[in-house]
Amino acid sequence: xxxxxxxxxxxxxxxxxxxxxxxxxxxxxxxxxxxxxxxxxxxxxxxxxxxxxxxxxxxxxxxxxxxxxxxxxxxxxxxxxxxxxxxxxxxxxxxxxxxxxxxxxxxxxxxxxxxxxxxxxxxxxxxxxxxxxxxxxxxxxxxxxxxxxxxxxxxxxxxxxxxxxxxxxxxxxxxxxxxxxxxxxxxxxxxxxxxxxxxxxxxxxxxxxxxxxxxxxxxxxxxxxxxxxxxxxxxxxxxxxxxxxxxxxxxxxxxxxxxxxxxxxxxxxxxxxxxxxxxxxxxxxxxxxxxxxxxxxxxxxxxxxxxxxxxxxxxxxxxxxxxxxxxxxxxxxxxxxxxxxxxxxxxxxxxxxxxxxxxxxxxxxxxxxxxxxxxxxxxxxxxxxxxxxxxxxxxxxxxxxxxxxxxxxxxxxxxxxxxxxxxxxxxxxxxxxxxxxxxxxxxxxxxxxxxxxxxxxxxxxxxxxxxx
Amino acid sequence: xxxxxxxxxxxxxxxxxxxxxxxxxxxxxxxxxxxxxxxxxxxxxxxxxxxxxxxxxxxxxxxxxxxxxxxxxxxxxxxxxxxxxxxxxxxxxxxxxxxxxxxxxxxxxxxxxxxxxxxxxxxxxxxxxxxxxxxxxxxxxxxxxxxxxxxxxxxxxxxxxxxxxxxxxxxxxxxxxxxxxxxxxxxxxxxxxxxxxxxxxxxx
Numbered sequence: 001x002x003x004x005x006x007x008x009x010x011x012x013x014x015x016x017x018x019x020x021x022x023x024x025x026x027x028x029x030x031x032x033x034x035x036x037x038x039x040x041x042x043x044x045x046x047x048x049x050x051x052x053x054x055x056x057x058x059x060x061x062x063x064x065x066x067x068x069x070x071x072x073x074x075x076x077x078x079x080x081x082x083x084x085x086x087x088x089x090x091x092x093x094x095x096x097x098x099x100x101x102x103x104x105x106x107x108x109x110x111x112x113x114x115x116x117x118x119x120x121x122x123x124x125x126x127x128x129x130x131x132x133x134x135x136x137x138x139x140x141x142x143x144x145x146x147x148x149x150x151x152x153x154x155x156x157x158x159x160x161x162x163x164x165x166x167x168x169x170x171x172x173x174x175x176x177x178x179x180x181x182x183x184x185x186x187x188x189x190x191x192x193x194x195x196x197x198x199x200x201x202x203x204x205x206x207x208x209x210x211x212x213x214x215x216x217x218x219x220x221x222x223x224x225x226x227x228x229x230x231x232x233x234x235x236x237x238x239x240x241x242x243x244x245x246x247x248x249x250x251x252x253x254x255x256x257x258x259x260x261x262x263x264x265x266x267x268x269x270x271x272x273x274x275x276x277x278x279x280x281x282x283x284x285x286x287x288x289x290x291x292x293x294x295x296x297x298x299x300x301x302x303x304x305x306x307x308x309x310x311x312x313x314x315x316x317x318x319x320x321x322x323x324x325x326x327x328x329x330x331x332x333x334x335x336x337x338x339x340x341x342x343x344x345x346x347x348x349x350x351x352x353x354x355x356x357x358x359x360x361x362x363x364x365x366x367x368x369x370x371x372x373x374x375x376x377x378x379x380x381x382x383x384x385x386x387x388x389x390x391x392x393x394x395x396x397x398x399x400x401x402x403x404x405x406x407x408x409x410x411x412x413x414x415x416x417x418x419x420x421x422x423x424x425x426x427x428x429x430x431x432x433x434x435x436x437x438x439x440x441x442x443x444x445x446x447x448x449x450x451x452x453x454x455x456x457x458x459x460x461x462x463x464x465x466x467x468x
Numbered sequence: 469x470x471x472x473x474x475x476x477x478x479x480x481x482x483x484x485x486x487x488x489x490x491x492x493x494x495x496x497x498x499x500x501x502x503x504x505x506x507x508x509x510x511x512x513x514x515x516x517x518x519x520x521x522x523x524x525x526x527x528x529x530x531x532x533x534x535x536x537x538x539x540x541x542x543x544x545x546x547x548x549x550x551x552x553x554x555x556x557x558x559x560x561x562x563x564x565x566x567x568x569x570x571x572x573x574x575x576x577x578x579x580x581x582x583x584x585x586x587x588x589x590x591x592x593x594x595x596x597x598x599x600x601x602x603x604x605x606x607x608x609x610x611x612x613x614x615x616x617x618x619x620x621x622x623x624x625x626x627x628x629x630x631x632x633x634x635x636x637x638x639x640x641x642x643x644x645x646x647x648x649x650x651x652x653x654x655x656x657x658x659x660x661x662x663x664x665x666x667x668x669x670x671x672x
Binding site for chain 1: 485486488490491494495496498499500501502512538539542543544545546547550565567568569570572573576577627628629630631632640641644645647650651654655658662663664665666667668669670671672
């Protein structure tokens with residue numbers, strides 16, 4: 001009794017413990033991305049190590065895919081080419097540039113049913129916990145650990161402390177999962193949840209789609225969590241039932257019965273257990289150089305370091321970098337560029353919410369606007385539903401699926417010193433380019449900034465797409 | 469992996485909190501398959517000519533100990549942020565605390581992450597600043613101590629398994645494969661009871 005959802009998945013996957021109490025955990029699905037694949041697979045050869053379960057590994061092309069080059073299926077960056085070659089050499093499943101299943105790891109794996117509730121998932125990428133939105137434990141590690149996991153199908157991990165956030169209320173028009181997680185990071189900071197396994201629960205979570213839950217778990221990483229998970233429910237199962245690689249027939253029935261148990265017991269014990277009411281939440285946007293430096297879209301930059309809860313030096317540096325005066329109103333700040341994409345916000349619902357703002361409007365003349373769908377499937381569905389046409393007609397560029405401007409691995413850098421409103425997850429100094437001033441926000445808020453040419457509240461701009 | 473037993477050398481202070489991996493090794497410097505890791509190291513901070521970067525000062529040239537703030541290594545999981553420091557000669561990082569993924573990557577590279585007890589931390593940091601690279605510190609992993617130039621010794625904690633792995637420079641894969649039977653037993657049990665975990669279903 002007293003087991004949490006995390007405890008249940010953890011104990012089912014526990015193989016052994018070491019002298020210091022670390023657990024050897026079985027890893028069900030391993031993702032090797034295009035930044036790591038060339039080197040990691042070559043190192044395995046050098047060490048004469050075989051991949052223990054090539055059938056449970058997936059190689060993805062995401063970080064290095066150029067957003068605006070024509071692909072013949074053979075072109076791409078040196079990483080794309082080296083990754084393709086290494087995956088073929090090892091006989092691994094490859095979601096290659098141009099394939100129908102290609103996209104960002106944490107977008108495509110859950111959306112294909114390649115990661116399932118109650119499973120463990122590992123990728124050399126800090127946003128691996130995204131898959132918690134589908135009820136799986138996502139873990140990140142470094143490249144050397146990936147070699148170990150590919151060779152053994154297991155990982156030594158210290159069991160993290162556990163935290164639960166119970167979120168109540170429902171979201172109003174124009175307010176999204178991205179606003180919820182930005183609000184939580186702003187409110188809790190980056191210390192409280194450092195290293196924990198976080199469970200998100202409550203009426204608000206129940207009301208959200210699986211895609212929205214993936215967004216929440218994705219960005220919970222910026223709270224410092226080790227992983228983040230939502231208990232799967234009927235909404236999750238209905239979503240899973242439509243996915244190409246989900247179990248079927250008899251196997252579906254047994255999996256479905258098993259998944260019913262994947263929830264924290266009523267008397268489960270958490271090291272930190274908080275309830276937060278999100279009633280009347282408004283869209284959020286960051287003003288500084290940490291995802292915790294956030295305010296509401298109708299709010300202001302804090303007036304003093306004390307008000308921001310920061311050391312004077314950190315405060316001065318953040319405002320200097322962002323070129324904003326203390327106490328400034330965010331809305332009305334002129335911008336140069338917008339980006340909609342990344343493992344945080346590049347799913348169909350994200351594209352749809354942006355289209356609901358952009359429909360019948362034009363991107364402001366001085367703004368460069370880019371949408372990069374999270375996967376080829378999202379791109380195709382957006383096309384079928386007319387969302388792509390709405391955004392392209394408004395003046396957005398539509399890119400090849402991949403990570404694109406989140407970290408610029410495919411070469412898509414933002415020009416030095418530009419101010420960008422972005423649906424990505426990190427607003428660190430120089431993250432998107434030298435001196436680039438990043439404001440993180442939801443796809444709707446980003447689309448609103450694009451058409452108005454300045455930071456603004458998306459809520460008055462939301463339209464019905466059918467009625468346009 | 470190189471064994472870590474005793475390390476003696478300069479301790480370079482970089483007492484800033486929340487240093488992220490985008491700062492330690494910017495992604496723009498990773499666009500070669502085998503990049504020069506040293507070039508990436510704090511590349512943006514090191515191009516500020518008015519403010520020489522601590523590891524570029526002659527007295528901290530190849531300093532093996534870096535002393536830094538809270539949440540060191542947060543952000544991306546990219547291991548180049550560990551390799552860049554290793555390429556510069558760093559073998560031990562004393563931080564107020566670490567991002568867990570970064571800390572684990574240090575261990576995997578035979579580098580020692582140290583978090584001191586709050587009571588010892590401030591005195592240690594002050595001494596590092598006061599000594600300013602003029603005298604060496606000595607870290608003894610067997611004894612779990614840092615010997616300071618003023619003659620004092622500070623004890624630190626480290627998980628037993630991690631300590632053994634660093635001291636002996638063990639091959640992690642060989643260690644884990646000692647549990648091969650457990651892994652195989654787990655796989656065959658799960659293949660029977662939760663087969664969806666042990667196989668990838670093909671689309672119709």
